[in-house]
Amino acid sequence: MALQAAALLPSAFAIHKEGKTSASLKDSSLFGIPISDHMKADKREFGLRKLSVGTIRVQAVATSPVFTPATVQGKKTLRKGTVVITGASSGLGLATAKALAETGKWHVIMACRDFLKAERAAKSVGMSKESYTIMHLDLASLDSVRQFVENFKRSGRPLDVLVCNAAVYQPTAREPSFTADGFELSVGTNHLGHFLLSRLLLDDMKQSDYPSKRLIIVGSITGNTNTLAGNVPPKANLGDLRGLQGGLNGLNSSSMIDGGDFDGAKAYKDSKVCNMLTMQEFHRRYNEDTGITFASLYPGCIATTGLFREHIPLFRLLFPPFQKFITKGFVSEEDAGKRLAQVVSDPSLTKSGVYWSWNKNSASFENQLSQEASNAEKARKVWEVSEKLVGLA
Numbered sequence: 001m002a003l004q005a006a007a008l009l010p011s012a013f014a015i016h017k018e019g020k021t022s023a024s025l026k027d028s029s030l031f032g033i034p035i036s037d038h039m040k041a042d043k044r045e046f047g048l049r050k051l052s053v054g055t056i057r058v059q060a061v062a063t064s065p066v067f068t069p070a071t072v073q074g075k076k077t078l079r080k081g082t083v084v085i086t087g088a089s090s091g092l093g094l095a096t097a098k099a100l101a102e103t104g105k106w107h108v109i110m111a112c113r114d115f116l117k118a119e120r121a122a123k124s125v126g127m128s129k130e131s132y133t134i135m136h137l138d139l140a141s142l143d144s145v146r147q148f149v150e151n152f153k154r155s156g157r158p159l160d161v162l163v164c165n166a167a168v169y170q171p172t173a174r175e176p177s178f179t180a181d182g183f184e185l186s187v188g189t190n191h192l193g194h195f196l197l198s199r200l201l202l203d204d205m206k207q208s209d210y211p212s213k214r215l216i217i218v219g220s221i222t223g224n225t226n227t228l229a230g231n232v233p234p235k236a237n238l239g240d241l242r243g244l245q246g247g248l249n250g251l252n253s254s255s256m257i258d259g260g261d262f263d264g265a266k267a268y269k270d271s272k273v274c275n276m277l278t279m280q281e282f283h284r285r286y287n288e289d290t291g292i293t294f295a296s297l298y299p300g301c302i303a304t305t306g307l308f309r310e311h312i313p314l315f316r317l318l319f320p321p322f323q324k325f326i327t328k329g330f331v332s333e334e335d336a337g338k339r340l341a342q343v344v345s346d347p348s349l350t351k352s353g354v355y356w357s358w359n360k361n362s363a364s365f366e367n368q369l370s371q372e373a374s375n376a377e378k379a380r381k382v383w384e385v386s387e388k389l390v391g392l393a
């Protein structure tokens with residue numbers, strides 16, 4: 001298939017254009033993080049860089065799968081890490097891909113549903129063509145997830161870090177829509193697609209010889225009812241999981257995890273609770289045996305991303321200034337990308353089972369999850385029901 005063939009190309013239609021200007025940042029202290037001397041070099045990788053202006057190039061180079069060669073870093077020799085980022089075609093995923101690619105220490109696999117959009121996005125932020133590979137992944141189809149995993153394995157690359165970042169949010173939908181497998185779209189994409197992906201790729205991560213292997217699942221404050229943001233209605237609540245158990249198909253079961261009526265904003269928040277619970281369940285089951293770090297995070301309110309594309313225009317107009325000037329929770333895409341890039345590669349963020357957040361000075365800290373989002377029993381149940389739904393049990 002065209003897409004699968006394309007998925008193995010490191011770079012196809014390459015369109016260079018001037019990148020977006022970035023929001024201001026206090027470079028000296030890297031958003032105020034106290035940086036101990038020995039960490040400075042690593043942290044500075046995520047400082048601001050100028051983006052290149054280029055021309056339109058068309059290129060179709062078929063390469064055989066390559067194992068990234070070792071690179072020399074000062075005295076130590078460490079090969080380039082390989083990081084898979086889902087939904088790297090816009091917003092947080094793209095900004096993270098850019099931040100990691102420009103360190104020269106990472107090869108980014110951009111796992112995206114729209115190949116051309118991803119290619120344009122990579123070029124638009126100035127990522128060099130050797131720094132990334134785009135592979136097709138539609139999380140709203142379990143077949144596509146399995147196909148992606150096969151393609152990745154065939155590429156021969158090791159898997160060092162997996163970032164489950166992609167998401168959809170349908171705040172204005174009156175009726176649910178569904179994935180190829182008949183799951184309500186937000187939970188199907190944000191949770192179930194990622195659940196299958198990360199389960200299928202766990203063995204590859206185990207086999208990697210990279211010094212710090214990580215599985216990162218992006219969470220959010222809005223799924224946490226121990227915060228003000230998490231109390232804006234509709235609130236996340238997985239209830240007794242009766243809808244999830246029934247397959248979220250809206251026919252013989254509710255499309256909502258708790259069995260209630262469809263609400264797109266709630267479905268998104270519920271999916272984020274599942275993401276945060278899944279991270280903790282991974283930690284409990286696999287951290288000790290595998291040494292893999294499992295982490296989640298709230299990167300800040302990135303009010304300008306495509307996540308709000310389905311919201312009404314008035315919301316999209318007012319939301320960024322509201323977050324900037326009233327809640328002060330706003331963070332630019334670029335700064336949020338640097339935060340997630342830290343969770344991917346900062347040598348000081350290796351603790352597993354943690355939900356990272358950043359304070360006003362942009363220093364990272366271990367945050368407290370809400371009661372539901374840290375309920376071990378619920379995490380186990382979500383895991384067990386999910387593995388049945390995706391065909392793993």
Ligand code: LMG
Nearest residue numbers: 171172225226227228231232233234265315318319322326
């Ligand atoms: C729903 O509406 C939508 O229907 C749905 O489609 C989806 O978008 C969903 O969550 C997403 O939201 C929520 C709606 C109702 O909120 C609104 O957006 C309406 C706005 C009302 C405006 C109020 C004035 C605020 C002043 C700001 C002005 C400027 C700019 C406008 C910006 C617009 C962008 C938002 O929400 C409500 O019911 C409103 C009341 C919400 C308050 C919730 C807070 C409750 C807190 C309770 C206790 C907290 C305890 C926890 C302790 C934490 C400690 C830190």
Ligand code: NDP
Nearest residue numbers: 087089090091092138139140165166167301302305306307
């Ligand atoms: P964007 O919409 O900009 O990015 C979402 C990405 O997910 C896009 O690349 C999109 O692809 C991709 N995607 C959507 N559906 C699928 C699918 N079926 N298969 C593969 N990829 C898919 O939003 P954000 O960057 O804001 O969101 C990124 C993450 O950050 C999400 O997990 C979100 O929950 C989280 N987050 C965001 C916050 C914010 O304030 N924006 C706050 C807290 C957390 P395409 O480009 O093709 O549409």
Ligand code: PMR
Nearest residue numbers: 169171220221222228229232265268269300301302327329
């Ligand atoms: Mg919120 C107090 C701070 C705060 C923060 C950090 C956020 C983040 N929000 C806050 C407060 C409020 N919001 C308040 C007081 C209101 C009522 C006016 C409010 C409203 C609101 C809406 C309607 N907020 C929203 C929406 C959305 O549609 C967004 C959403 O829920 O997406 C699921 C959203 C968000 N607020 C945030 C963040 C981070 C989001 C969106 C993204 C996400 O959680 O992934």
